Amino acid sequence: MKSSSSSSRGDRRLSILSGHLAPRTIDKEGSGIFCSPTSAADSVFANVLRAPEDPILGVTIAYNKDPSPVKLNLGVGAYRTEEGKPLVLNVVRQAEKLLVNDRSRVKEYLPIVGLADFNKLSAKLILGADSPAILGNLVTTVQCLSGTGSLRVGAEFLARHYYQRTIYIPNPTWGNHGKIFTLAGLTVKTYRYYDPVTRGLNIQGLLEDLGSAPSGAIVLLHACAHNPTGVDPTLEQWEQIRRLIRSKSLLPFFDSAYQGFASGSLDEDARSVRMFVADGGECFIAQSYAKNMGLYGERVGALSIVCRTADVASRVESQLKLVIRPMYSNPPIHGASIVSTILKDRNLYQEWTLELKAMADRIITMRKQLFDALRARETPGDWSHIIKQIGMFTFTGLNTKQVTFMTREYHIYMTSDGRISMAGLSSRTIPHLADAIHAAVTTIV
Numbered sequence: 001m002k003s004s005s006s007s008s009r010g011d012r013r014l015s016i017l018s019g020h021l022a023p024r025t026i027d028k029e030g031s032g033i034f035c036s037p038t039s040a041a042d043s044v045f046a047n048v049l050r051a052p053e054d055p056i057l058g059v060t061i062a063y064n065k066d067p068s069p070v071k072l073n074l075g076v077g078a079y080r081t082e083e084g085k086p087l088v089l090n091v092v093r094q095a096e097k098l099l100v101n102d103r104s105r106v107k108e109y110l111p112i113v114g115l116a117d118f119n120k121l122s123a124k125l126i127l128g129a130d131s132p133a134i135l136g137n138l139v140t141t142v143q144c145l146s147g148t149g150s151l152r153v154g155a156e157f158l159a160r161h162y163y164q165r166t167i168y169i170p171n172p173t174w175g176n177h178g179k180i181f182t183l184a185g186l187t188v189k190t191y192r193y194y195d196p197v198t199r200g201l202n203i204q205g206l207l208e209d210l211g212s213a214p215s216g217a218i219v220l221l222h223a224c225a226h227n228p229t230g231v232d233p234t235l236e237q238w239e240q241i242r243r244l245i246r247s248k249s250l251l252p253f254f255d256s257a258y259q260g261f262a263s264g265s266l267d268e269d270a271r272s273v274r275m276f277v278a279d280g281g282e283c284f285i286a287q288s289y290a291k292n293m294g295l296y297g298e299r300v301g302a303l304s305i306v307c308r309t310a311d312v313a314s315r316v317e318s319q320l321k322l323v324i325r326p327m328y329s330n331p332p333i334h335g336a337s338i339v340s341t342i343l344k345d346r347n348l349y350q351e352w353t354l355e356l357k358a359m360a361d362r363i364i365t366m367r368k369q370l371f372d373a374l375r376a377r378e379t380p381g382d383w384s385h386i387i388k389q390i391g392m393f394t395f396t397g398l399n400t401k402q403v404t405f406m407t408r409e410y411h412i413y414m415t416s417d418g419r420i421s422m423a424g425l426s427s428r429t430i431p432h433l434a435d436a437i438h439a440a441v442t443t444i445v
């Protein structure tokens with residue numbers, strides 16, 4: 001297990017206060033350099049270093065600059081139609097029409113914790129309508145800025161109110177996780193997750209690493225559709241993980257960015273979370289509606305904290321308000337109104353589940369077509385992981401050199417770890433991708 005860098009809140013404050021002193025330690029993104037200008041003509045920011053592009057969003061920037069007509073962006077995790085276009089769900093359009101036509105709606109501020117209906121319905125969606133935790137008022141839910149904001153608010157709360165300051169995140173994981181928790185002041189360590197040999201779960205390594213974590217440590221878990229690997233534990237493995245986590249009093253923090261997107265079923269994709277809530281223990285859940293409702297840019301999400309008593313839950317909520325208020329005061333109204341309109345209307349909800357299933361099914365079909373195309377080309381290697389992995393991404397196993405080759409020769413863009421977004425593919429583009437993979441693995445070892 002490796003410990004990644006962690007700057008404590010105290011260190012950051014010290015750096016800022018000593019801003020007029022000589023340059024201090026600089027991290028690889030260029031923060032931490034503080035100088036006063038040497039002449040009046042100098043900018044006070046003359047020493048600001050150019051930061052590297054975000055590894056995922058940087059792929060899109062490179063793609064946008066490429067004039068090739070055959071270019072393909074498989075970097076970003078956003079759903080595309082068969083025609084390669086972004087999709088606004090029909091239910092979202094219907095909900096927006098209802099909202100626009102409702103003259104009683106105003107644009108006043110929401111409360112600090114967001115839209116009450118949205119929070120209730122979000123907790124029900126992830127925990128199940130009949131969840132004893134909800135019925136017993138053990139859950140506090142606050143509307144946050146999509147999945148990222150929910151993780152960040154949870155992280156800030158933990159840094160202030162939880163006795164353990166270490167969080168274990170899977171290796172590998174979504175690139176933003178480490179930064180979110182480190183910036184909140186927690187110490188980030190990793191646990192083994194992916195086995196590059198089997199291209200599956202390293203359950204032994206996972207259990208060993210969590211088994212040696214200090215009691216009370218926080219554990220980040222992907223509820224389903226693990227990003228970037230597409231490898232999820234089986235239900236039996238989840239049960240092993242749950243037992244270990246509870247026996248060591250570790251604190252589970254679920255990141256649920258893909259509910260319904262993995263299997264096509266909202267309930268199925270929530271099973272891991274519900275297993276942990278059913279045992280009566282505490283847990284955190286960050287939900288995002290970016291992928292499953294296609295509300296990426298609306299920034300709609302929720303943080304739920306499941307507590308042991310209703311009294312603790314209400315005290316926790318009072319402290320969450322103190323985290324949120326100085327950060328962004330209160331969350332935006334529009335996206336949360338769309339979500340609650342859909343979740344509370346039986347017909348819209350039903351239609352949403354169908355649209356969601358259609359997106360998940362299209363991704364599963366893309367997996368099958370890519371697998372078949374590689375088999376047809378007799379591309380060296382066992383590509384069965386493409387159909388075994390689940391969710392938006394496939395962790396192809398292509399190395400950085402092969403990825404660079406595919407970008408240079410075939411104008412195919414993806415993150416350097418070989419992760420491709422299956423949602424960015426179509427029947428039309430699969431032959432081009434299969435040709436590129438075939439050329440990459442037969443040309444570059």
Ligand SMILES: Cc1ncc(COP(=O)(O)O)c(C=O)c1O
Nearest residue numbers: 077146147148174227257288290
């Ligand atoms: C695992 C994981 N968590 C959280 C997020 C956050 O997404 P958003 O902030 O857009 O909801 C993503 C987005 O790609 C993700 O893959």
